[in-house]
Amino acid sequence: DIVMTQSPDSLAVSLGERVTVNCKSSQRVLDSSNNKNRLAWFQQKPGQPPKLLIYWASTRESGVPDRFSGSGSGTDFTLTISSLQAEDVAVYYCQQYYSTPYTFGQGTKLEIK
């Protein structure tokens, strides 16, 4: 199984500040057919299902604010929120869909400082 490890487990950031969440996969998740990484990011608010933010490591899902961006290569990936808004308080998960069993990171809880 590919193990996904996120860091940090939690963080508190001031409104308007930049947020960085890291995700490390235990092996590469590069799809050689299109040279894209099979890595997605989700946002989950309390009592709600996860919401897709980013797929193919850096493609923003339709309707997701452009303050959210994804980057990375190899086994290291990053979700960045350029300017934290109050509505961004949530738990964030990375997920690989390169090989089964599909696996998720343990989650990163984001709060307002």
Added chain:
Amino acid sequence: QVQLQESGPGLVRPSETLSLTCTVSGGSISTYYWSWIRQPPGRGLEWIGYIFYTGSTNYNPSLESRVTISLDTSKNQISLKLSSVTAADTAVYYCTKRGYMDVWGKGTTVTVSS
């Protein structure tokens, strides 16, 4: 746009079989991969397995001996059966679409208890 709705019993007795249905609206299940995901209370996300529209399946090895996922194309539904449940199977169960899970149902809570 595609919407998903999970349904099924909220309470299942230990050792019995959990049966859930995911109804797809706004599109056909005759395309894409359809996965089941679960989330125990206060914990992270676990992929249970998927079914392709052709009917081929792939299950998490940790659950494979107890899981069956199937399609009913006439009803546009995906079903999940998990046998011999224990308290550890208590969770919110979600159905999702595609490998990168672009659409999720609201989830259904299943409690395993006598």
